[in-house]
Amino acid sequence: MCLGIPMRIVERDGFNARCEAKGVSRTVSLFLMQHEPLEVGDFVMVHTGYAIEKMTEAEAASAWEIYDEMLAIELAEDAAMRAAADAAASPGHA
Amino acid sequence: MTDPAAWLERIRALPLAGRVRVMNVCGGHERSISRAGLRALLPPQVELIPGPGCPVCVCPEEDIYDAIALAQRDEVTLVAFGDMLRVPCNAPKAQPRSLEQARAAGGDVRPIASPAEAVRIARDNPARQVVFFMAGFETTTAPLAGMIAEGLPDNLSILLSARLTWPAVAMLLASGEVGFDALVAPGHVATVMGPEEWDFVPAAHNIPAAVAGFGADSLLASLYSVLRQHVEDRAFLDNCYPVLVRPGGNPTARRLMDECFEVVDANWRGIGVLPASGFALRPHLAAHDARLRFDLAADPHRKRAGEMPPGCDCARVVLGRIYPDQCRLFGAACTPSSPVGPCMVSDEGACRIWWSTGKRECRPEDAPPAPVTGDA
Ligand code: SF4
Numbered sequence: 308m309c310l311g312i313p314m315r316i317v318e319r320d321g322f323n324a325r326c327e328a329k330g331v332s333r334t335v336s337l338f339l340m341q342h343e344p345l346e347v348g349d350f351v352m353v354h355t356g357y358a359i360e361k362m363t364e365a366e367a368a369s370a371w372e373i374y375d376e377m378l379a380i381e382l383a384e385d386a387a388m389r390a391a392a393d394a395a396a397s398p399g400h401a
Numbered sequence: 402m403t404d405p406a407a408w409l410e411r412i413r414a415l416p417l418a419g420r421v422r423v424m425n426v427c428g429g430h431e432r433s434i435s436r437a438g439l440r441a442l443l444p445p446q447v448e449l450i451p452g453p454g455c456p457v458c459v460c461p462e463e464d465i466y467d468a469i470a471l472a473q474r475d476e477v478t479l480v481a482f483g484d485m486l487r488v489p490c491n492a493p494k495a496q497p498r499s500l501e502q503a504r505a506a507g508g509d510v511r512p513i514a515s516p517a518e519a520v521r522i523a524r525d526n527p528a529r530q531v532v533f534f535m536a537g538f539e540t541t542t543a544p545l546a547g548m549i550a551e552g553l554p555d556n557l558s559i560l561l562s563a564r565l566t567w568p569a570v571a572m573l574l575a576s577g578e579v580g581f582d583a584l585v586a587p588g589h590v591a592t593v594m595g596p597e598e599w600d601f602v603p604a605a606h607n608i609p610a611a612v613a614g615f616g617a618d619s620l621l622a623s624l625y626s627v628l629r630q631h632v633e634d635r636a637f638l639d640n641c642y643p644v645l646v647r648p649g650g651n652p653t654a655r656r657l658m659d660e661c662f663e664v665v666d667a668n669w670r671g672i673g674v675l676p677a678s679g680f681a682l683r684p685h686l687a688a689h690d691a692r693l694r695f696d697l698a699a700d701p702h703r704k705r706a707g708e709m710p711p712g713c714d715c716a717r718v719v720l721g722r723i724y725p726d727q728c729r730l731f732g733a734a735c736t737p738s739s740p741v742g743p744c745m746v747s748d749e750g751a752c753r754i755w756w757s758t759g760k761r762e763c764r765p766e767d768a769p770p771a772p773v774t775g776d777a
Pocket of ligand 1: 718730
């Protein structure tokens with residue numbers, strides 16, 4: 308939850324923006340960014356679907372480098388974990 | 402921007418006399434530290450302690466019990482961040498102990514990734530009572546304020562378990578059993594609330610502090626800063642994440658949060674009530690307070706209400722009093738695929754993070770203090 312994701316604004320309609328990161332596109336609310344003029348092409352740090360701060364492209368790129376690695380490992384792990392849990396037909400805990 | 406290797410070199414060149422314990426208070430930080438294997442790269446005197454950085458882990462057991470009770474009502478659709486679904490409460494036998502089990506038993510429970518989804522689900526299902534069970538720190542409470550300010554459908558209510566980050570640190574510092582010598586403060590909390598919230602750490606307690614981002618460079622910069630402050634005995638609050646953290650924080654987010662919430666004394670699971678540490682909906686939002694909309698009377702006879710699951714040492718893990726692998730259940734009885742406590746459920750829980758970065762076995766509590774992880 309606390310891991311924000313840097314995204315680029317590709318389309319804007321009022322406080323709603325279409326944002327993109329690594330080819331994934333999401334609807335992001337710009338409602339918390341009323342103090343900051345934002346345009347298509349700008350980068351924002353997104354938390355649970357809401358932009359919380361503006362950032363530069365260079366900052367976004369360096370943040371992504373780190374996340375890329377972390378997320379890739381975690382996704383693979385999650386999948387492995389789920390598979391293991393299914394296979395074990397989890398007996399559950401008291 | 403200086404690269405991680407250069408920061409490491411600077412850190413290694415510092416004349417550290419003895420052990421220095423640096424606490425972080427953000428699951429994201431702990432994740433970056435564990436993933437990057439930073440512990441193994443630092444001088445042996447430096448200990449990195451995961452502290453109170455997981456809102457899911459401290460969400461009161463009673464709130465989870467209430468959420469499960471709501472999820473079992475015919476008219477209710479319960480939505481929550483995915484992390485919350487597997488967190489166990491101490492329900493009596495034969496009753497669901499988690500939202501996931503409530504869903505398996507027929508409850509309408511849906512994981513969401515954004516508060517905006519709660520609004521959409523409520524609008525799409527006008528005949529249902531949609532309850533958003535929201536546990537989070539400031540970084541998720543700000544989006545919630547945005548959601549509320551944009552307008553709530555009548556059929557949407559909120560079961561709020563939101564907490565502030567700094568009061569847990571304040572409690573540790575006042576406890577007489579501080580347990581750390583320096584603090585790395587959470588970057589995105591400071592982005593929203595402003596770095597000034599953390600001024601009290603150096604100012605009132607003479608403990609070095611630095612706000613950090615989530616990359617190795619920013620984290621190492623913050624470690625260098627606090628270690629150097631420690632060596633020079635000159636504590637101040639450093640901002641090592643200036644790209645996002647600005648004085649005063651995010652003014653829109655703070656204004657909306659202030660309009661929606663008041664800061665109240667709040668219960669932390671396994672820890673107790675901390676003064677001025679929780680957000681509560683302001684009176685003008687009472688109609689959307691799930692606690693008022695539904696009759697959520699606590700059962701005074703319920704066993705272990707409010708407690709951690711039997712044998713789970715999460716509260717001490719959250720407070721940084723023990724490392725995750727010092728819990729006797731770690732890695733054996735408790736794993737991410739069959740978690741005993743909340744710290745093994747949440748992505749931000751220290752137990753889960755340690756397990757998933759390769760630490761799989763527990764060690765006795767009196768084992769040597771400096772754990773070397775990051776061998777994953
Ligand atoms: S290992 Fe499991 S039981 Fe032990 S403290 Fe962590 S979550 Fe609780």
